[in-house]
Amino acid sequence: MSDYAWAPGFVAGDRPRIVTSRFEHEDSYTLARYEATGGYAGLRAALARPAADVHEEVRASTLLGRGGAGFPAGVKWGLTPQGVFPRYLVVNGDESEPGTYKDRLLMERDPHQLIEGCLIACYAAGLSRCFLYIRGEMALAQERVATALNEAYAAGYIGKNILGSEFSVDIVLHWGAGAYVVGEETALIESLEGNRGMPRLKPPYFPAAIGLYGKPTIVNNVETLSNLPWIAHHGAAAYTSIGTESSPGTRMVAVSGHVRRPGVYEIVNGTTTFRDLIYGDEFCQGIRDGNELKAFVPGGGSAPWFLPDQLDLPFEGRLVGAAGSMLGSGAIMVMDSTTDIPSAALTLTKFYAHESCGKCVPCREGGTWLMRILERVVEGQGTQDDLDLLLEVGGSICPGSMPHAASSELGLEATPFPYRMTTICFVGPSAYVPVHSALTLFRSEFESRVAPSRSKTRIPVTAIGGER
Amino acid sequence: MARFNETNLATAHEIIARYPRPKSALIPLLHLAQEQDGYVTDEAMRQIADLVGVTPAEVIGTGSFYEMFRFEPTGRYLINICGTMSCALLGASDLLHAAERTLGIHAGGTTADGMFTLHQAECQAACTEAPCLQVNYRYRFRMTPDGVEQLIDDLRAGRLDDEIPPHGTLARVRQHIPADRGVGAVDPDAVDGPPAWIPVTVEGAGS
Structure with a gap:
């Protein structure tokens, strides 16, 4: 599904184009x-x-x-x-x-x-x-x-x-x-x-x-x-003269996941909204199979997730930052109502845990811990304690408050981007972002598949095998 | 077999000469070795160490960081099935199962005839064409389990030989800088003035 057979994924549309102006030619690379x-x-x-x-x-x-x-x-x-x-x-x-x-x-x-x-x-x-x-x-x-x-x-x-x-x-x-x-x-x-x-x-x-x-x-x-x-x-x-004062020109955006027409689009910077991109006729034309939108990632796998509440925000860096996420590399991933949220978060956390270079301990250890605990939860082997443990481990990578979107359903206000981090680069925090977003915005989906906390038996240090 | 053949040795020297410091050629030379032999042999790493002036330990130290380098015999076709977000949302696990079933191996394994190595890979940058996979880093978009079976059949029968070279070969076109056009690499410490087109009076290029 592309306007040109030689550029799979690319949809031209009727918009000003700066960097993709030659894509209509099959031999554009010569x-x-x-x-x-x-x-x-x-x-x-x-x-x-x-x-x-x-x-x-x-x-x-x-x-x-x-x-x-x-x-x-x-x-x-x-x-x-x-x-x-x-x-x-x-x-x-x-x-x-x-x-x-x-x-x-x-x-x-x-x-x-x-x-x-x-x-x-x-x-x-x-x-x-x-x-x-x-x-x-x-x-x-x-x-x-x-x-x-x-x-x-x-x-x-x-x-x-x-x-x-x-x-x-x-x-x-x-x-x-x-x-x-x-x-x-x-x-x-x-x-x-x-x-x-x-x-x-x-x-x-x-x-x-x-x-x-x-x-x-x-x-x-x-x-x-x-x-x-x-x-x-x-x-x-x-x-x-194209785009807005703070975000001039155009921008390449890739929209993938559960939409009717996934594609890479060159859009006018700063004015196009997420609703335009996901539902607009010249863009993705809505959610597949007539399903409802559940959530979307607005700026690549490292970005905190958005809900349908945020659809009317323009694709503009400062506004998206204030709303609790980031535009990052310009990639939107859309999840419809059939999506299993813990599993979706796991695919991203797994990616970042796998890609840790190992230099900073919070990322090297924390990313793997997040992945393992989340796997346990997804497989139905987790407990209520695991959900707290996820946030605790995440907190060692990103101390303090984490950015997240507002939710009208949960009565939640947005916390703006960015986060604080204990690592040199963004790989470590990026392993935590999907976990935090999913747990903050869809906690009930996690609660419904974990067992209650195990009762903890305190064993006195000196009492083992001895008389009390 | 493991040492660079004559053509590749000339290519190796050409690559090294492009960098101000030879160690920068380490990754391109590991690719060259993998292209020649299908994987990176110990012998090749020793030779690369000599060529760029580091120890063999440094060569494997760098090489082992990068996923594309294989240090043991690898299938003629490396099939990487994407398992990250957009592909996962659209059925990537079905592709992996189809490939495992058809090949009779698990992800990470190589078939006994040495034809196929199967991997579950991370995001391959074709998310709107999900689910996708790569064979020797050549894309197959919007794949189905049936499509995976067909692909394996085609590869086995040699029907895709023109399009997909054996594992190790990336781009089939190499950069060549003509001797009369190239500026040449200069030792960074031997340069102390601005380049010719930057007037000394406004050096800093507008800063």
């Missing part, structure tokens, strides 16, 4: 098609101006990072320390967040757009070598990007003196080998250095200051960079 549809015009426009001006243009566009954190790209580039060289660009194409696959489509369908984005970023921020890190399991994306890089080198778009200018940069293709945590930017850098992909402690040193090989490094997401050719070509003003 240099010939790219050049015939305005390709590399943004690079030419950029090279005609001083680098600092191009940087300023991107800053003015308020292009927000699309990897999960939503930090403005132009500001990130400016965080490199003065006078320290070389500076590197590392492209994060290690997309693995459950529910998400916008970057894979962008790499498979329009690799030259990504390459042009990398070149513009390197030019504007003075980055002299680019490493394009693609998730290992994405064989087709690797093939398409490798072919595109070879074409672009031959045509003079990459390498020495690009298009006859002083600008020279190499783009090196690098494959991952299967590790979710490497999507975290400092783990990505570790992996690129040939090490186990374990996140580095930060602060104090962010990659922009001390990154790859200890040098200033900008890590940008594939979708973020794919926006740059359009911005360089059409200007920041045209970009900010």
Whole structure:
């Protein structure tokens, strides 16, 4: 179910499109098609101006990072320390967040757009070598990007003196080998250095200051960079005229699960509501089999869950944060009334427990504990105590109050994002998030399948075998 | 067999030369070894250690972190059936059961003829096309239990040989940087000034 047989999952619709504009062409990944549809015009426009001006243009566009954190790209580039060289660009194409696959489509369908984005970023921020890190399991994306890089080198778009200018940069293709945590930017850098992909402690040193090989490094997401050719070509003003002031431009959103027409959509940023996305005719067209919506995950597997109460919220970072969740990587997973909530939570917790790199104890131990206890509960072997134990173990990963959605049925107010955490990165908390959401919003489903608490017999320390 | 053949050794040197520090080539070289032999042999790890200038322990130290590297003989076809959220919501466990039944092995096992290794995998980034699976990292979307049986039958009969190379081969196109176009990798510590297109007076590129 796609508008184009060659792009499974993609639904075009009648909306402004920035990063998916070429998807309608079956050969969108070729240099010939790219050049015939305005390709590399943004690079030419950029090279005609001083680098600092191009940087300023991107800053003015308020292009927000699309990897999960939503930090403005132009500001990130400016965080490199003065006078320290070389500076590197590392492209994060290690997309693995459950529910998400916008970057894979962008790499498979329009690799030259990504390459042009990398070149513009390197030019504007003075980055002299680019490493394009693609998730290992994405064989087709690797093939398409490798072919595109070879074409672009031959045509003079990459390498020495690009298009006859002083600008020279190499783009090196690098494959991952299967590790979710490497999507975290400092783990990505570790992996690129040939090490186990374990996140580095930060602060104090962010990659922009001390990154790859200890040098200033900008890590940008594939979708973020794919926006740059359009911005360089059409200007920041045209970009900010789409979307809202705090969230300009468009955004790729993948909606999956129990909907009639799951798909990846490029939507206008900040205005489209979850109701539009799940029920709208041009999007998912409602819940399958005429069932009722039970809950949905609004921003990838790491995001706290939403209920039908939150349907009228727009897909906008700040509003979703205030409502108790996050947009993350732009993936919505929909659960209908037939869903067994404890089992659904288990699939996600299992994912994060499995993907823990093992560096931080609360994640390494806590994630596995959460998974094992939840398994016991799902299999009907749990007790009431186990539900409390889940919250206790979770509390050792995320101390204090956890963000959650409001529920009119339960009379529950929202607790805004984010949470506090005892781990370096978000993998540990992400193992707890689905457990916490499910237990907070659907506690009765857990209570109905656990046995009462076992009675506890206190055994006095000195009394065993002795006279009392 | 285990040592890189001549072509792959040349490829290995080409890959190493792209990185400012050779250890960065460790993961790409492990992929190359797996492509040549179907899995990563001890011998290959020793050679990679020599090539990038680390100890063999460091090579397995890094390699064992990543799920795609296999350190024992693996089926010609590695079938990864996704078991994460969206696929689970739409019947992924039926796919796994169908594959286990058809192959006569449990997830994690390899068939006696060395043709198939079966895994339950984590999210494969095709959630709107759930339930999905990958064979040697090539997708099959919106699968059914019958479809799994058919797929295994097709693989056994060699009907998908053109589309699906043996386990270990990822992209069939490699990047080649032409010698006359490439800038080349430079030791990070040997660079002390801004790149040519950044005027020294406004260095910091607008920051």
